[in-house]
Amino acid sequence: MRGLRRLFAMLLLLLVLLAGWLVVAADAGHRPEARTGIGPASLSDPALIARGDYLATAADCAGCHTAQGGRPMAGGRLLPTPFGNIPVPNITPDRETGLGRWSFADFWRALHTGRGRRGEWLYPAFPYTSYTRVSRDDALAIFAYLQSLPPVHRPTATGSLRFPYDRRESLGPWRALYFRAGEFRPDPEQSAPWNRGAYLVQGLGHCGECHTRRNAWGGLAAAPTLGGGQIPVQNWYAPDLSTRQHGGLQGWSAQDIVQLLKTGQSGRGSAFGPMADVVAGSTQHLSDDDLQAMATYLVSLPARAPVPDVDPTSHDDALVHQGKPLYAEHCAACHGKDGRGMAGVYPPLDGNPSVIEPSGINATRAVLLGGFAPLTRAVPRPYSMPPFAQRLSDAEVAAVVSYIRRSWSNRASAVRPEAVGRDRQTPAD
Template sequence: MKWLLRGFLIVLLLMVGGVAWWLFGPHPDDVATREAGRLAASENLADPALIERGRYLATVGDCAACHTARDGVPFAGGHEVPTPFGNIPAPNITPDDETGLGRWTFADFWRALHEGKGRHGEFLYPAFSYTSYTKVTRDDALAIFAYLKSLAAVHRPAATPELKFPYSVRQGLAAWRAMYFQPGVYQPDPARSAEWNRGAYLVQGLGHCNECHARRDALGGIPAQPPLSGGEIPAQDWYAPDLGTQAHGGLEGWSGQDIVQLLKTGQSAKGSAFGPMAEVVARSTQHMTDADLAAIASYLESLPPRSQPRVVEPAIDATAMRHRGGEIYGQRCAACHGKDGNGVAGVYPPLNGNSSVDEPTGINAIRVVLLGGFPPVTAGNPRPYSMPPFAQSLSDADVAAVVSYIRHAWSNRASPVLERDVGKYRQTPMD
């Protein structure tokens, strides 16, 4: 309760400061936006090559994931993005005049991606990842805009965000933006290769990977920290692991080919994609070119080593719990994942050294044991093997025991989980 009160007071103060900034602060002319509009006027948005390039880039950015309701028309909106502050409906981005982008100019679209502002200059909620999309180049933004304009118009009015006061006051975002947002198109590093720069651009910009794979604070911002160092996905009860491949990184020991295989097929020798990442692979990364996937791998392989993770042993008899977990593992898991935890290549993912097993929270392993694991269906792996759920056959204590066992077996050295941790996620849906 004290934490909630403190958080409310902080946000309220920020909101007041934001309103003051909005009312009395400087408002320089938006030269870049006007220039984008002027240049776009000379472009042929109906050019098939431009539209096709935009289609590919929209796929890379996984735009349909948020802007498509379950079983709905792609890009017509209706999906609600969950946040700790309430649900935010993603808008219709088909070219409908009244409810979509029909009356938007490219200058409007560029301002949304680059500055996080709507058509009328209103602040957009950062559930729309403009903190990453600001790095997208003007040419790529224009191609995406041309593609969206080429879609069939769908009339679907936007819902109202379900946010409580003070989060519902858009002007309060001024202070949030001052703390966490700096507009700026990606600038290539001349000391790096063209492949590395392409990978950095995709990961930092359109791929918006840091939006999930980084820790967020109580205000929903990403504080200063190493990029892609892992974090719990807000309001979704999944942990997006650290993506570093060097010492103590979440992908330590992964090769570039391992990364490419996971993004292309949803499965590699080091692990499989589950939860939100399975959707990313199915909708986005499996459709990327081999060159772009290799570029992403090149960039991830360059991330710096991480500090040694701290293993916290709870005030329980972890040894006895792990012993019980080892018995359950032998009875329920070893037939597929092996006594050595190394799985079966191309069939059952390894648990030994798996980033989803030894991530700091234990959330991912708990949820997969309870609710099952379902890799994505991809062109490269059209009939993936799935893991059955054990929620009906294992108690919370049993799940805690077996998860604690695999998190400390073989080369894994992660903290055990508690029975109460399991109870929190037993009823949580997979998606």
């Protein structure tokens, strides 16, 4: 039996290597030409660097390339994935451990085709699946900005990818299936703000890397665009971003979206978990025009197929029933008996996309972890929610979350105590 399994694994590996080799051969013709005329002089243009700083913020490079307590962009984080931890590299211009020896051609190739300086395939934890849409001019500005940073000597940490994922050749089939290189092409039918927004959302903002369902191989679902999905391992749910019928943001106006991205909160919900970090580190710093453009694009996403109504079991009904007094005791003082929250202070729960997203993970973890609303320039002293992990049992959290998800206009599924137990074990960071 064991011998058979080993044989099967060997065959699988051979197949993967062969497929990888085929893709390498097919890819070989696509090497981008080295652009001449980009030397240190043109990279040190202060206007270019300033623009690169802004664009690197829009791309939230620092969000991944900065370790807890580490110097900005010096790497050191281990990004958790279902395939193991992937070390995030140092992208300061240090010659030994960073991008000090990189040319712009190297950088462009990494961003646009997902290849390292030696031509090796990069793991798509680096979201080149989105960054491939970034324009060459913007890539140049970002490169100039990164090269202007103080170099930090910090070797890349050691990851812990499992076999066969620790072999970069294993990316061959993945790339063949899930990656198409190609710059953003504006849609001439659409307005300039729509195109700007689509470029920011699909490219630099790489919103789809979280707000799209991933399959077991980590590939992004082809449709619907920005249809929402669970973030693997981190276990948060990034909601569907359509504002139209049956969309995750149904009823949101462009203004609501701008408000959330700029201040961390809107009248319809607050950012928390990883989105709070995105708002604090990236979107709050974007210009009003760019935020408006992103919202213009997002409100144009099409309506979604209706989700069949969940038929509650008697067990679910019992949970909701048990949740009602818990809600009155622990939640109503801030979120209101009617679940409408308090404008500008506490988010509403009725109709809140994070409350009614399909998995129930967000509401459960918000109850367990509590936390501050995002800290932004607009909200420098945010209000907060107490953590309930130490006060409520799994059954109580399941009851109160089920009540919230099935009260007022909310018609989402109940959450079982076992699911709360699992979410309790998920690391907070």
